[in-house]
Amino acid sequence: MSKLSTAACLLIAGTTIAAHAQSVKVGSVGAFTGPIAALIADVGSGRELAVNQINDQGGLFVGEHYELVVGDSACDAKAAVDAGQKVINVNQVVAVIGASCSGGTLGMVQSVTIPSGVVALSDSASASNLSSLDDNDTFFRTAVSDAYQGVALAELALSKGFKQIALTYASDDYNSALAESFISAYYAKGGVITANSMHEPDKASYRSEVASLSGGGAQALVLFAYYGNSGVTIIKNALETGSFDTFVAAEGMVHEEMVSQIGAENLQKAVFTTPGADTAATAYKNYLMATEEAGINATGPYVANGYDAAFVMGLAIEKAGSADRGKIAAALREVAGPPGTKILPGEWSKAKGLIAAGSDIDYVGASGEINFDANGDVTGSYMITTVNPDGSFNKVLMQ
Amino acid sequence: MDSLYGFALYGITLLTMGGIFALLSLGLNIQWGYTGLFNAGIAGFVAIGAYVSAILTTAPSPLHLGGFDQPLLVGGIAAMVLSGLVAWVVARICLRLRADYLAIATIGIGEILRLIFKNESWATNGARGIVKVPKAFESLPAPMDQLAFLALVLAVVSIVYLLLERAHISPWGRLIAAIRDDEQAAAAAGKDVVQLRIQSFILGAVLMGLAGAFLAQYLKFIGPNATDPLTTTFLVWVMLIAGGSGSNRGAILGAFLIWAIWSMTEILAGILPGDLALRVSHVRIFIVGLALQIILQRFPQGIVPENRPNITGGSS
Numbered sequence: 001m002s003k004l005s006t007a008a009c010l011l012i013a014g015t016t017i018a019a020h021a022q023s024v025k026v027g028s029v030g031a032f033t034g035p036i037a038a039l040i041a042d043v044g045s046g047r048e049l050a051v052n053q054i055n056d057q058g059g060l061f062v063g064e065h066y067e068l069v070v071g072d073s074a075c076d077a078k079a080a081v082d083a084g085q086k087v088i089n090v091n092q093v094v095a096v097i098g099a100s101c102s103g104g105t106l107g108m109v110q111s112v113t114i115p116s117g118v119v120a121l122s123d124s125a126s127a128s129n130l131s132s133l134d135d136n137d138t139f140f141r142t143a144v145s146d147a148y149q150g151v152a153l154a155e156l157a158l159s160k161g162f163k164q165i166a167l168t169y170a171s172d173d174y175n176s177a178l179a180e181s182f183i184s185a186y187y188a189k190g191g192v193i194t195a196n197s198m199h200e201p202d203k204a205s206y207r208s209e210v211a212s213l214s215g216g217g218a219q220a221l222v223l224f225a226y227y228g229n230s231g232v233t234i235i236k237n238a239l240e241t242g243s244f245d246t247f248v249a250a251e252g253m254v255h256e257e258m259v260s261q262i263g264a265e266n267l268q269k270a271v272f273t274t275p276g277a278d279t280a281a282t283a284y285k286n287y288l289m290a291t292e293e294a295g296i297n298a299t300g301p302y303v304a305n306g307y308d309a310a311f312v313m314g315l316a317i318e319k320a321g322s323a324d325r326g327k328i329a330a331a332l333r334e335v336a337g338p339p340g341t342k343i344l345p346g347e348w349s350k351a352k353g354l355i356a357a358g359s360d361i362d363y364v365g366a367s368g369e370i371n372f373d374a375n376g377d378v379t380g381s382y383m384i385t386t387v388n389p390d391g392s393f394n395k396v397l398m399q
Numbered sequence: 400m401d402s403l404y405g406f407a408l409y410g411i412t413l414l415t416m417g418g419i420f421a422l423l424s425l426g427l428n429i430q431w432g433y434t435g436l437f438n439a440g441i442a443g444f445v446a447i448g449a450y451v452s453a454i455l456t457t458a459p460s461p462l463h464l465g466g467f468d469q470p471l472l473v474g475g476i477a478a479m480v481l482s483g484l485v486a487w488v489v490a491r492i493c494l495r496l497r498a499d500y501l502a503i504a505t506i507g508i509g510e511i512l513r514l515i516f517k518n519e520s521w522a523t524n525g526a527r528g529i530v531k532v533p534k535a536f537e538s539l540p541a542p543m544d545q546l547a548f549l550a551l552v553l554a555v556v557s558i559v560y561l562l563l564e565r566a567h568i569s570p571w572g573r574l575i576a577a578i579r580d581d582e583q584a585a586a587a588a589g590k591d592v593v594q595l596r597i598q599s600f601i602l603g604a605v606l607m608g609l610a611g612a613f614l615a616q617y618l619k620f621i622g623p624n625a626t627d628p629l630t631t632t633f634l635v636w637v638m639l640i641a642g643g644s645g646s647n648r649g650a651i652l653g654a655f656l657i658w659a660i661w662s663m664t665e666i667l668a669g670i671l672p673g674d675l676a677l678r679v680s681h682v683r684i685f686i687v688g689l690a691l692q693i694i695l696q697r698f699p700q701g702i703v704p705e706n707r708p709n710i711t712g713g714s715s
Contacts, residue, residue: 032680035624072665072680077528077618077625078416082662085412089405090666103622106530110619115541127527129462171520177527 023065024323026313027087029098029108030124034075040100043124044070045296046306047097050345053290054314057348061321066314073099077107084112084120094323095119095316097309100302102127109139119328123309124302128177131375137329140372142305142312142365144275144380149250150181152273152382152398153222157248158189160271162220165248166195166213168234169224178250179224194218201229206237214243223249227258235262235270245269254385254393264391272385277304277367278397287345287366308365311345312336315363318355337371338362411545413662414655418552419613421654423631424638425559425647426606432645432705433572434599435579436494437502440509442631444604446516447485448478448611449621453529454522463529464522471535475612482608483601485512490597509632517623528622532615552613556651559606563647575599576707634661637687641694643701652703660690 028047030040047068054066069091071083080099087093096113098120099105105125113120114135121140122130128147133139157165165186169179176198183193194216199209213221221244225231231253238244239262247270254272277284287307291298298304313328315335320327335343335351340360343351354361363370368381383395423441430436452474457466493504516523523529536547566572578585578592586592615621634657642653664683694702 033684070665070679072683074630074680075624076627076630077620077622078614078630081618082412082416083665085409086662086665089409089412092402092405101624103526103528103620103624106528106620106622107618107625110530111534111617115537115544129524129527129530133530176520 022063023067024060024317025067025069025087025091025093026310026317027071027084027091027093027096027098028068028310029071029073029080029083029087029096029100031075031100031104032070032072034079034101036075036101039301040124042297042300042303043100043306045294046291046303047123047310049290049294049296050307050310050314052294053346054311054348058352060314060318066317068097068310069093071098073101073104073108075101075104077103080104080108081111084108088112088116088118093118094325095121095313095328097121097123097306097313100124102130105130106133109133109135114138118325119332121309121313121332123305128181131377135376137376140329140332140376142309142367142370142378143302144368145375145377146177147181148377148379149273149275149382150178150183151185153178153248153250154182154185154189154191156271156273156382156384156398157186157220157222158191160220160248162191162246162248164192164194164216164218165220165222166216166218166244167193167222167224168197168199168209168213170201170226170230171198175224175226175252182222182224199225199230199234201225203230203233206230206234207241210234210237210241210243214238214241218244220244220246220248223247223253225249226252227255232258232261235266239266248272251275256391259387259391259393264387264389267387268389270387273382273398274385274395275380276383276395278381280397281364283344283364284366286347290346304366307345308363308367308370311348312363312365312370314348315343315351315355315361318352319361333372335361336363408542408545411542411549413659415545415549415552415617416662417655417658418549418556419610419617420635420638420658421556421651422552422559422606422610422613423635424642424650424654425556425563426603426610427635427639428603428644428647428650429563429599429606430603431639432650433567433579434575434596436596436600436603437499438505438600438603439502439632439636440489440505440507440512441607441635442626442628443509443512444482444486444607445611445614445631446512446621446626447482448608449615449626450516450523450529450611451481451608452478452612453532453615453621456533457529457531460529460531462527463520463524466529471533471616475609478608478612479605480608482611483605486601486604487597489604490600494593494596494600509628513623513626513628516626526623528620528625529615530620532619532621534616534619548617555609555613560647560651567647571595571598634658634687637691639701641691641701643698643703643705645705646701646703649701649703649705653701656702657687657690661687 051066060066069087071087073080073083099108102125105122119138123142126143126146128145169175195213249272251274254274316331319331319335340362343361343363345366382398384398385393385395388394430438454465455467455469456474458468536544638653638657639650643649664686
């Protein structure tokens with residue numbers, strides 16, 4: 001026991017020495033082990049890339065080092081709470097980037113960062129129930145809440161002229177959350193839903209469901225489902241029975257397998273949304289160039305969000321003027337949203353100059369406009385996805 | 400001073416989580432250490448306790464069953480009762496199986512329970528889990544809230560420890576030790592072996608349910624990943640084996656020690672640069688395994704070996 005505690009003391013002493021007096025520490029909590037470790041490794045690299053760029057261009061304040069302190073949330077609330085406590089209390093970080101996985105993040109945010117008043121900025125937790133916490137404005141994210149895709153689809157459906165639709169969704173958490181946000185947005189914008197039903201995934205046939213949805217003058221069938229579980233079968237049944245030929249659906253349907261099973265010629269009237277950055281924008285090109293130089297997988301899920309989280313956190317700390325935990329939330333809102341001069345990924349020295357001069361800045365990230373709403377969420381951007389006659393997908397940024 | 404205060408706060412969380420694991424480890428000690436029942440479904444009983452107490456104590460929510468806004472005490476008691484009831488059903492079905500078959504059966508039951516909680520989303524909000532779980536003493540100002548919660552957990556661990564020590568030397572404790580060591584001899588002596596094994600299994604599960612209730616409170620959240628078998632079932636086994644199977648003191652020591660190793664090895668990440676820091680998380684799993692090897696090499700019976708109850712003094 002005594003040997004162990006000596007080792008522990010040395011370990012802790014080592015940490016204190018290694019922390020330079022002139023470094024500003026931010027927690028980098030993510031699921032570096034566990035079920036999505038392979039994905040999160042890239043997200044961690046995205047965060048590191050932003051930090052390296054900032055340090056190469058003068059660092060924070062007057063030559064201070066921006067340092068990430070890694071904590072493993074393992075996609076598990078127990079580990080996330082432990083990692084959050086550690087970076088906040090032992091490493092004394094200014095703010096926390098993370099965690100990954102909604103479950104881990106819900107634990108860490110509710111039991112660590114909110115009670116201690118430290119800002120947490122997640123780049124990879126998308127659950128909509130993270131928006132409704134009583135967080136005293138301490139929880140933000142660059143990952144888009146699942147709730148927004150429903151709203152984006154409602155806008156898309158109306159812009160296509162579908163004023164009356166029928167709707168069905170699979171009984172899992174993701175699709176029912178999407179359906180819920182779609183329905184309220186669609187009603188609010190004056191749409192009419194002629195039929196609305198939930199279906200059980202993985203059935204062999206959905207003919208009776210489709211039959212009860214048709215009629216009532218619906219112009220399109222809005223479908224929230226994973227293509228492999230029920231989506232493909234429902235579209236096939238609808239086409240076979242002639243009930244619907246026009247479909248609106250979300251990213252869970254967008255897959256080559258879906259096109260090959262249904263046939264591209266049958267999907268010419270279908271539209272889908274997929275979350276994604278505007279790959280034509282300068283912001284994204286800046287990011288892509290930097291990731292290529294650093295040898296990072298730029299297009300992996302949430303990698304651009306991780307980059308944006310670390311970069312905008314750097315801007316907020318610079319704006320706050322000191323490593324003061326209490327000032328970060330307000331500063332995050334100031335540097336991320338309009339008004340102000342647009343700052344793109346990698347433009348640290350430009351931003352630093354503007355902040356020093358007292359000018360407003362507005363960060364436009366690799367993953368989209370980073371403008372936090374009242375819940376600390378970003379709306380993100382979506383691509384309108386259609387199927388080309390040759391079976392490939394055509395993606396256009398949704399305005 | 401700031402950093403000292405920070406270390407103190409971290410110490411509190413370390414001990415709180417250690418205390419919750421100590422309850423689990425004590426529960427497993429009754430089943431395995433005392434009675435020789437191989438329970439590989441700990442996570443399932445933790446999940447029952449956590450979900451039952453979370454559903455009972457949260458404010459009403461459209462996302463899951465309830466909540467019923469009940470006091471925390473009600474949640475804790477219900478967690479123990481339900482966990483015990485499920486354990487009774489499981490025990491009726493499985494406890495006639497011998498050691499290795501029981502292990503396989505309990506792994507299956509643990510997974511079945513976990514999948515039920517994951518998929519019955521009308522009751523549990525599915526993969527999203529239950530949020531805003533109330534926590535004892537959370538309205539106190541910081542850091543008193545954390546201290547009070549720690550005190551509560553440690554008090555419960557102490558009470559359970561004292562009760563189990565008493566049970567260990569009681570006729571009941573000596574009888575289950577006899578069943579573990581020679582079941583046929585105990586049966587030949589006219590003891591109802593199956594009934595006693597069931598009692599022991601239920602008692603252990605009740606403690607696991609209570610630990611689950613504390614876990615949900617501590618995390619203020621419960622979801623399917625929080626009762627993942629790796630960090631619930633198997634880590635608890637490591638704790639009990641390292642600490643000393645059959646010994647309550649060993650079970651408690653093992654829980655705190657292994658959790659401290661698990662948690663503190665990550666502080667290494669602060670020292671290492673860049674890419675290496677990202678790998679520390681993997682290294683700690685290795686370190687826990689290594690620690691178990693070293694402990695078992697030096698202490699084959701665990702750090703605190705079992706102290707067999709004195710059977711010569713009794714008349715039974």
